[in-house]
Amino acid sequence: MNRSLLTRLSLKKRLLIIILTSSLIPLALIGTLSYYKMYSMLDNKIESGVQNNLQQVELSLENTLSNLNHVTQQLAFNGSIGQDLQNYLDTADVYEKSRLEKELVNELNIINFANPSIGLTFYYFKNDHRFLFENFPIKKDFDLDSLPILQQYDSITYYGPHKASNRFDDNNVISVFRQANIPDRDDVYVYIETGFKFAEKILESSQDGMQVDHLIVNDQGLVSYSENPADFPVGTMYPDENVPGKSLKHKGYYLFRNVSNQGWSVVSVIPQSEYSKEISEWIKQFAGFSLLSIAVSLLLGWLLWRMVYVPLTKFNKEIMQLTNKNFHSEIKTSQIPEFDHLLHQFWNMRRRIWELLAEVEQKEKRKADLEVEKLMYQINPHFLYNTLDTVCWLARLNGQDEIDGLVTSLNKLLHYNLDKQGQETTIRQEIGALREYLNLQQIRYDFRFGVEIDADATIENLDIPKFILQPLVENALYHGLGDDGVIQVRVSLEGSSHVVLSVTDNGIGLSGETIHKLLHNERGENKKMGFGIGINYVKRVLSSRYGSEAVIQMKSNESGGTTVLLRIPLQKAGV
Numbered sequence: 001m002n003r004s005l006l007t008r009l010s011l012k013k014r015l016l017i018i019i020l021t022s023s024l025i026p027l028a029l030i031g032t033l034s035y036y037k038m039y040s041m042l043d044n045k046i047e048s049g050v051q052n053n054l055q056q057v058e059l060s061l062e063n064t065l066s067n068l069n070h071v072t073q074q075l076a077f078n079g080s081i082g083q084d085l086q087n088y089l090d091t092a093d094v095y096e097k098s099r100l101e102k103e104l105v106n107e108l109n110i111i112n113f114a115n116p117s118i119g120l121t122f123y124y125f126k127n128d129h130r131f132l133f134e135n136f137p138i139k140k141d142f143d144l145d146s147l148p149i150l151q152q153y154d155s156i157t158y159y160g161p162h163k164a165s166n167r168f169d170d171n172n173v174i175s176v177f178r179q180a181n182i183p184d185r186d187d188v189y190v191y192i193e194t195g196f197k198f199a200e201k202i203l204e205s206s207q208d209g210m211q212v213d214h215l216i217v218n219d220q221g222l223v224s225y226s227e228n229p230a231d232f233p234v235g236t237m238y239p240d241e242n243v244p245g246k247s248l249k250h251k252g253y254y255l256f257r258n259v260s261n262q263g264w265s266v267v268s269v270i271p272q273s274e275y276s277k278e279i280s281e282w283i284k285q286f287a288g289f290s291l292l293s294i295a296v297s298l299l300l301g302w303l304l305w306r307m308v309y310v311p312l313t314k315f316n317k318e319i320m321q322l323t324n325k326n327f328h329s330e331i332k333t334s335q336i337p338e339f340d341h342l343l344h345q346f347w348n349m350r351r352r353i354w355e356l357l358a359e360v361e362q363k364e365k366r367k368a369d370l371e372v373e374k375l376m377y378q379i380n381p382h383f384l385y386n387t388l389d390t391v392c393w394l395a396r397l398n399g400q401d402e403i404d405g406l407v408t409s410l411n412k413l414l415h416y417n418l419d420k421q422g423q424e425t426t427i428r429q430e431i432g433a434l435r436e437y438l439n440l441q442q443i444r445y446d447f448r449f450g451v452e453i454d455a456d457a458t459i460e461n462l463d464i465p466k467f468i469l470q471p472l473v474e475n476a477l478y479h480g481l482g483d484d485g486v487i488q489v490r491v492s493l494e495g496s497s498h499v500v501l502s503v504t505d506n507g508i509g510l511s512g513e514t515i516h517k518l519l520h521n522e523r524g525e526n527k528k529m530g531f532g533i534g535i536n537y538v539k540r541v542l543s544s545r546y547g548s549e550a551v552i553q554m555k556s557n558e559s560g561g562t563t564v565l566l567r568i569p570l571q572k573a574g575v
Contacts, residue, residue: 019301020294027290034286046275047247047256050212050268054258057214058266064117064174065150065158065262068192071115072156072178075123075190081107085123086182108133119173119195120166123180127187137167144177148224148234150216150264155179158264160216160224164193171197172225210274219263228269238267311343318346368544372537413437416466427491427499428460434469434489441477449481455491462499462570465541471534472503472564481507497570504563510556519554535564542568 009017076082081104088100112118112135122134131138142165150160156179161172173193180188216225217238226232231251239255242248244265248255254275256268273280416433425433431453438451469489476487488504510518518535535554542550549569556562 016301016305019297019304023294023297027293031286031290046210046278050247050256050270051245051258053212054256054266054268057268058258058260061174061216061266062260062262064194065176067115067117068158068174068176068194069156069178071111071118071121071192072176072190074111075108075121075180075192076178077181077183081111082180082182085180085188086185089182089185089188104133108135117195118192119169120164120191120193122191124177124189124191125187126189136169139165139167147175148218150174150218150224151262155181158262160218160264162225165191166193169196210270210277212274213269215265215267215269217257217265217267224264232269238265242267314343318343318350365544368540372540372544413440424463425466426461427455427464430464430466430469431455431460431489431491433467434473437470438473441474448483449477449485449487451487451489453489455489456493459491459493459499464499464501464568465545468538468541468566469501469503471537475534475564476503476505476507476562479508481505494567498567499570501566501568502563504561506561509558509560510554510562511558515554515556519552538566542566 073079074081075085077086084100084104084107088097088104091097091100108121112121120134120136120138122138123132124130125132147159147162150158152158157177159175159177161174164171164173165175166173173195175191175193178190179186180190182188213227213232214225215223215227215232215238218224221238221240223232223234223236223238226234231253232238239248239250242250242255242257244257244259248257249272252272254270254272256270257265258267259265413433413436416429416436435453442449473487473489481487486506488502490500490502490504492500494500518532519539521532521536521539535552539552542552546568551565551567553565553567554562555565
């Protein structure tokens with residue numbers, strides 16, 4: 001089956017298959033190897049970059065929380081300001097209280113100035129929800145319970161990124177809530193937030209041109225901060241299978257996790273489309289290169305096809321010209337030396353074939369002429385012998401005048417028939433020779449017959465083959481005419497292309513079978529001497545001279561009368 005299919009494929013399709021196969025297989029192998037190699041390299045590069053960025057974020061958050069913790073320690077009882085706060089809360093003297101208040105404000109300003117990453121700072125009295133020494137106005141909806149807990153201990157709570165409690169700041173901040181440890185006052189706490197956009201700078205959402213979202217997961221495994229709340233809402237449980245240091249595919253994202261020393265985690269969330277963007281870009285570039293390579297291969301294949309197919313087409317046209325016997329058409333070159341050499345060899349072969357055919361045609365024509373000449377020599381001696389017999393008979397029975405007339409006509413006729421100058425004559429000369437022949441025959445035969453000759457005077461000078469009317473008239477006289485017989489000879493113009501010559505008698509008719517045998521050179525049972533020779537001679541002359549353009553027809557009735565009709569093409573006028 002495969003072999004049969006292969007044999008039905010044209011050269012064009014085979015070249016196309018070979019070229020595409022030779023182009024696609026190397027591209028496929030190179031593409032596959034390059035893909036896995038590039039994928040591995042890009043994957044390692046992206047993962048390494050994300051992990052480094054994640055470590056920086058985690059380190060920045062740890063430093064920030066450590067700094068906030070250090071500041072809260074200064075504000076607590078064991079710090080430099082905590083005891084002044086206790087004195088401020090315990091004194092009842094108004095003057096002393098005012099002095100301590102100014103000192104506390106100055107000390108808080110110094111701490112804020114020394115720590116530029118700190119934003120809102122105040123003391124919070126939990127029992128009566130009172131604020132003291134705040135450095136910025138506090139939002140009215142401040143609620144500690146709504147803040148996302150990052151990590152919680154007995155006396156200190158770390159809150160993950162959330163909206164600032166500062167009335168004039170709406171950015172995300174990180175905050176610490178710590179018990180002040182004032183003796184006999186367990187409801188006093190210290191609250192500190194990071195400064196303006198400080199937390200957002202830490203959680204920068206880009207990595208090597210990729211869009212990266214961050215999550216912060218507390219030590220309980222709950223999401224306390226999310227930049228992608230649609231897929232990772234705050235308060236939901238983070239997947240436990242995400243091992244730190246390794247990526248995890250989850251909900252169409254790549255998750256990278258880094259756990260801090262305190263137990264909370266920072267997670268980078270990267271969409272798979274972003275993660276694979278560089279690989280996709282490489283695939284697009286390689287696909288473009290592949291398409292370009294295939295296009296170049298097809299172009300080269302087309303050029304190769306033209307170099308092979310066009311010369312083959314020219315070979316086919318030349319063969320068709322040879323089939324149509326067109327031996328003289330111009331051979332066009334292909335501009336390819338090898339094919340031009342073959343075309344030249346073919347041209348030589350075609351020229352040789354033409355020469356051989358011309359030689360064969362010449363031989364066939366010569367053979368036909370010899371056949372005609374042979375028939376002429378069969379007819380002329382037969383007629384000459386009969387005529388000489390007649391001369392002898394007249395010499396015995398009649399006087400010298402008749403012999404003289406007979407010999408005169410005979411000489412004219414012999415001069416016309418035996419003339420070796422050519423095989424063509426004019427209609428006028430052919431009819432003149434026919435009249436001389438009929439004069440002889442009217443003396444020879446012992447019965448009376450009439451002859452009517454009607455020739456168009458406008459065509460008397462047209463050329464026709466010599467000796468084509470006499471054999472037909474002789475057949476009528478010798479094989480069919482009786483007493484009071486009449487022979488009619490007509491020569492006329494048919495249209496503008498043919499001359500019609502007809503010989504009609506009213507003698508014994510012929511059967512259809514006899515006519516068939518006469519026209520096909522079959523003598524059959526008719527053994528009469530000379531019967532059919534004249535018809536065969538005329539037929540050969542016309543075939544040799546005109547081929548299929550001349551027509552000979554016979555019509556007869558068995559009750560009497562026969563017509564022989566010749567239709568031949570017009571020839572040039574004789575001299």
